[in-house]
Amino acid sequence: xxxAIDIDQLLNEMACATQAYCKASAYxxxxxxxxxxxxAWIAKRLxxxxxxxxxxxxxxxxxxxxxxxxxxxxxxxxxxxxPADINNRHIILVDDVLxxxxxxxxxxxxxxxxxxxxxxxxxxxxxxCGRELPIQADIIGKTITLNEGEHVKLSGPEPLTxxxxxxxxxGTQTTG
Amino acid sequence: xxxxxxxxxxxxxxxxxxAKQDLFxxxxxxxxxxxxxxxxxxxxxxxxxxxxxxxxxxDLCARLREPGLEHKGTIQTESFAxxxxxxxxxxxxxxxxxxxxxxxxxxxxxxxxxxxxxxxxYPLGALTQNLNSEQLAEMHILKQAxxxxxxxxxxxxxxxxxxxxxxxxxxxxxxxxxxxAEDNALKNNGVAHEGALSxxxxxxxxxxxxxxxxxxxxxxxxxxxxxxxxxxRLSTARGVQLIKAAQKQNLPVTADVAICNLxxxxxxxxxxxxxCHLQPPLRSERDRTGLIAGINDGTITAICSDHQPxxxxxxxxxxxxxxSGASTIEHLLPLTMHLVNRKELxxxxxxxxxxxxxxxxxxIEKGTLETGKDADICILDIDASTSxxxxxxxxxxxNSPFNGWELQGSVSHTLLNGKVVFDRSKLK
Amino acid sequence: MxxxxxxxxxxxxxxxxLSTEGLSQSLLLNILDHAESFAxxxxxxxxxxxxxxxxxxxxxxxxxxTRTRTTFELAAKRLSADILNLNISTxxxxxxxTLSDTLHTLEAMHCDMFVVRHANSxxxxxxxxxxxxHISVINAGDGRHAHPTQAMLDMFTIRRHKQSFENLRVxxxxxxxxxxxxxxxxxxxxxxxxxxTRVIAPHTLIPKGVEDxxxxxxxxMDAGLExxxxxxxxxxxxxxxxxxxxxxxxxxxQRYGLTDERLALAKPDAIVMHPGPIxxxxxxxxxxxxxxxxxxxxxxxxxxxxxxxxxxMTMGRSNDDMGGSK
Numbered sequence: 047x048x049x050a051i052d053i054d055q056l057l058n059e060m061a062c063a064t065q066a067y068c069k070a071s072a073y074x075x076x077x078x079x080x081x082x083x084x085x086a087w088i089a090k091r092l093x094x095x096x097x098x099x100x101x102x103x104x105x106x107x108x109x110x111x112x113x114x115x116x117x118x119x120x121x122x123x124x125x126x127x128x129p130a131d132i133n134n135r136h137i138i139l140v141d142d143v144l145x146x147x148x149x150x151x152x153x154x155x156x157x158x159x160x161x162x163x164x165x166x167x168x169x170x171x172x173x174x175c176g177r178e179l180p181i182q183a184d185i186i187g188k189t190i191t192l193n194e195g196e197h198v199k200l201s202g203p204e205p206l207t208x209x210x211x212x213x214x215x216x217g218t219q220t221t222g
Numbered sequence: 223x224x225x226x227x228x229x230x231x232x233x234x235x236x237x238x239x240x241a242k243q244d245l246f247x248x249x250x251x252x253x254x255x256x257x258x259x260x261x262x263x264x265x266x267x268x269x270x271x272x273x274x275x276x277x278x279x280x281d282l283c284a285r286l287r288e289p290g291l292e293h294k295g296t297i298q299t300e301s302f303a304x305x306x307x308x309x310x311x312x313x314x315x316x317x318x319x320x321x322x323x324x325x326x327x328x329x330x331x332x333x334x335x336x337x338x339x340x341x342x343x344y345p346l347g348a349l350t351q352n353l354n355s356e357q358l359a360e361m362h363i364l365k366q367a368x369x370x371x372x373x374x375x376x377x378x379x380x381x382x383x384x385x386x387x388x389x390x391x392x393x394x395x396x397x398x399x400x401x402x403a404e405d406n407a408l409k410n411n412g413v414a415h416e417g418a419l420s421x422x423x424x425x426x427x428x429x430x431x432x433x434x435x436x437x438x439x440x441x442x443x444x445x446x447x448x449x450x451x452x453x454x455r456l457s458t459a460r461g462v463q464l465i466k467a468a469q470k471q472n473l474p475v476t477a478d479v480a481i482c483n484l485x486x487x488x489x490x491x492x493x494x495x496x497x498c499h500l501q502p503p504l505r506s507e508r509d510r511t512g513l514i515a516g517i518n519d520g521t522i523t524a525i526c527s528d529h530q531p532x533x534x535x536x537x538x539x540x541x542x543x544x545x546s547g548a549s550t551i552e553h554l555l556p557l558t559m560h561l562v563n564r565k566e567l568x569x570x571x572x573x574x575x576x577x578x579x580x581x582x583x584x585x586i587e588k589g590t591l592e593t594g595k596d597a598d599i600c601i602l603d604i605d606a607s608t609s610x611x612x613x614x615x616x617x618x619x620x621n622s623p624f625n626g627w628e629l630q631g632s633v634s635h636t637l638l639n640g641k642v643v644f645d646r647s648k649l650k
Numbered sequence: 651m652x653x654x655x656x657x658x659x660x661x662x663x664x665x666x667x668l669s670t671e672g673l674s675q676s677l678l679l680n681i682l683d684h685a686e687s688f689a690x691x692x693x694x695x696x697x698x699x700x701x702x703x704x705x706x707x708x709x710x711x712x713x714x715x716t717r718t719r720t721t722f723e724l725a726a727k728r729l730s731a732d733i734l735n736l737n738i739s740t741x742x743x744x745x746x747x748t749l750s751d752t753l754h755t756l757e758a759m760h761c762d763m764f765v766v767r768h769a770n771s772x773x774x775x776x777x778x779x780x781x782x783x784h785i786s787v788i789n790a791g792d793g794r795h796a797h798p799t800q801a802m803l804d805m806f807t808i809r810r811h812k813q814s815f816e817n818l819r820v821x822x823x824x825x826x827x828x829x830x831x832x833x834x835x836x837x838x839x840x841x842x843x844x845x846x847t848r849v850i851a852p853h854t855l856i857p858k859g860v861e862d863x864x865x866x867x868x869x870x871m872d873a874g875l876e877x878x879x880x881x882x883x884x885x886x887x888x889x890x891x892x893x894x895x896x897x898x899x900x901x902x903x904q905r906y907g908l909t910d911e912r913l914a915l916a917k918p919d920a921i922v923m924h925p926g927p928i929x930x931x932x933x934x935x936x937x938x939x940x941x942x943x944x945x946x947x948x949x950x951x952x953x954x955x956x957x958x959x960x961x962x963m964t965m966g967r968s969n970d971d972m973g974g975s976k
Contacts, residue, residue: 106687108687109687109691109699109700109701109962110699110700110701114701114965114966115966117966118663118963118965118966119684119962119963119966121680123680123683123684123686123687124687125686125687125689125690126687126690155700156699158696159694159695159696159698159699160694160695160696161695416858417858417859418858418859418860418862418863419859420857420858420859421833421857421858421859421860421862421863422671422833422859422862422863423771423772423795424771424772424792424793424794424795424796424830424833425771425772425793425794425795426794427857427858429858493775494771494772494775494776535748538748538749538750538780539748539749539776540749540768540770540771540772540773540775540776540792540793541770541771541772541776542770542771542772542793543770
């Protein structure tokens with residue numbers, strides 16, 4: 047990845063795209079939910095820009111991950127917060143990076159334990175390819191491909207920073 | 223067989239013998255010390271260079287588990303383990319199954335002991351029938367059959383009147399009463415010493431007073447009845463003080479202590495280690511040093527193993543449900559030497575408490591190195607070390623609280639009645 | 651002492667939960683934090699998370715208990731685990747089957763966790779030394795020694811009401827001698843850094859050397875309650891009257907019962923706690939138990955979240971950073 051990413055610009059583009067998508071699909075009064083932690087930070091910005099009516103929801107997918115047996119519980123804890131009733135709501139699910147698709151799988155399972163939504167629209171900032179499950183985003187900020195051993199990470203909440211690290215820890219950073 | 227023990231340091235405190243001298247044995251007796259008897263031709267020579275040659279040890283209390291508890295050990299296995307610590311005479315308490323309250327049981331034990339041929343066994347007879355604390359046992363008949371004393375084992379006699387009459391009767395038979403002093407009610411089903419540790423672990427506790435109250439009561443009754451009274455397995459410093467005062471009054475009272483209470487304290491049960499579940503319980507450091515002081519000032523005149531081998535199931539359960547007792551007989555001497563090495567006891571004192579003084583309490587003629595006496599000998603290599611390992615114990619009981627300890631001193635040979643019953647070099 | 655060495659795995663993560671003693675402040679706070687997450691599960695449409703799906707948890711209750719067993723059962727179910735309830739009466743063990751044999755039989759049924767309640771101190775600790783390496787043991791109460799989940803749900807309750815442990819004075823009132831709850835509370839409170847822990851009881855109910863646990867001992871209830879922020883009442887068992895420890899319930903209530911009058915000696919915002927079940931009119935006045943300062947009912951509901959937290963933490967190995975793939 048050679049050119050710097052302007053996060054503010056990306057967020058604006060994503061907000062516009064989301065608004066257009068909802069209008070085209072006739073999604074009235076959507077409910078936004080951000081996946082902790084990165085997705086929640088991005089959702090907060092989008093939520094502000096789009097001036098959504100309902101408060102922002104946050105999802106901690108810790109209890110729905112498929113790697114509990116090997117990794118256990120993450121020591122840092124932040125409970126999920128969702129408005130009481132998601133039945134029949136159009137949900138905009140927001141995450142920072144879409145990679146294998148396992149996080150989204152877990153997030154959807156958790157959402158369905160809260161109720162039955164009318165629809166779920168997936169918005170991600172970065173699609174880094176490498177899917178292991180049949181899951182795709184509806185709105186993508188930027189699609190990138192990485193070299194072996196590289197990871198992309200969003201840091202925040204202020205300022206929001208995207209960086210690419212490889213396994214050995216040396217990284218290049220871009221801010222927005 | 224004629225045996226010549228060469229070049230060893232003969233050590234017999236009661237005879238003030240501490241010298242590099244040879245020892246000569248013929249048949250079952252010692253026939254010469256220092257000077258070879260005329261015409262003596264040895265069949266066997268044992269090189270005791272750099273080793274201590276001691277009288278065979280007298281263990282004042284060890285449970286050999288026969289009859290009745292053979293799944294925990296037998297006279298064969300346990301007397302062999304005893305030999306490996308230089309022990310040639312063992313006194314065993316009457317709480318076998320059946321109890322030693324008939325001559326038949328005594329005869330059985332004597333027979334088994336002869337068959338094993340490793341140690342002299344001196345059984346104590348029951349003080350009350352079946353140890354029921356109600357009716358007197360046939361102490362005279364038991365004495366005729368070979369008992370050297372009477373005891374109620376761990377069964378405390380709560381009824382003071384019964385205790386008084388038992389003392390009187392034993393006295394009339396000229397028998398020493400071996401008493402484990404514990405007040406049952408104060409003991410209150412406890413399993414650990416009452417203190418900060420039992421509180422932390424939540425274990426039912428045995429206060430110091432369970433021992434001291436029982437000692438006081440027994441002393442007063444001993445005074446009244448003139449019985450020869452021996453207190454078994456003291457555990458409290460306060461208890462030592464009470465007995466010391468009674469001895470000052472010239473009451474015929476003696477006392478012993480188990481080796482575990484001299485080396486371990488309540489801290490050793492910290493991880494609910496059931497190998498340290500003992501009766502009496504391991505008490506505080508203050509009690510431990512009080513017991514050592516009691517030895518050094520002559521109040522306590524014997525150290526015993528209090529050997530209680532157990533099967534694995536007996537200890538494989540939460541602490542308070544385990545059976546109490548430790549398997550210690552094969553390490554009695556190295557453990558005592560540990561106290562000598564730590565300078566808590568002098569060598570003469572330590573050895574005398576394991577030999578002549580223990581024998582005195584039992585009123586047997588053992589525990590000395592004298593021409594004409596039985597050739598019961600223990601040869602101790604002070605420079606060799608003993609590693610205690612639960613899995614490698616000779617005893618059938620693997621419940622040793624000293625697992626992992628490195629001890630100085632290892633018995634190389636043990637002789638009983640002039641016959642070599644233990645030779646460490648021949649151990650597999 | 652007992653506890654931390656066997657409770658933690660090689661990475662310092664909780665493997666068994668046997669005692670609050672010997673665990674670090676951060677670990678105890680971690681349990682409380684996880685419990686907060688799990689608390690909200692009960693308020694959702696689907697009161698379950700799939701975290702322990704496919705795992706089997708065995709409730710090994712050697713001592714009967716409906717309340718505690720039910721809470722553990724609920725906690726397990728909310729984590730989607732399967733639960734086996736085994737009430738092992740003493741007659742089973744008197745048939746000659748050793749504890750070891752019982753455990754091995756259960757292991758053969760592929761249980762992943764044992765929740766153990768036993769009448770003897772050290773039982774959970776003993777069981778933890780005997781089970782296969784992958785199995786976790788949770789102590790639901792052993793003799794007089796420990797009841798760590800009760801202590802943690804009480805800490806959870808205190809934190810919800812007082813936010814911080816730092817400046818708190820806590821008084822534990824009642825049969826300290828026989829109480830596993832008291833011992834676990836004391837360790838937890840001191841580790842979490844309260845200002846002062848007090849025990850209030852007649853001499854006959856105070857175990858020897860209890861000061862060593864880090865408490866101030868009071869025999870006068872009025873003096874002991876002065877200025878406290880939390881009053882924890884312990885249940886008085888009827889057997890104590892028969893065992894020459896106390897003359898009567900009436901006398902006990904007169905000297906140590908929590909009444910409105912006595913509660914007024916504590917801070918005006920002091921909370922009243924009790925592990926239950928309550929003996930009304932013996933250790934606590936009905937009015938106080940049902941009054942506005944009492945948090946007793948909340949304690950019960952917190953018990954599920956705390957037990958879920960402990961089960962989840964011991965069954966998985968925690969990581970330092972969020973691994974796994976997105």
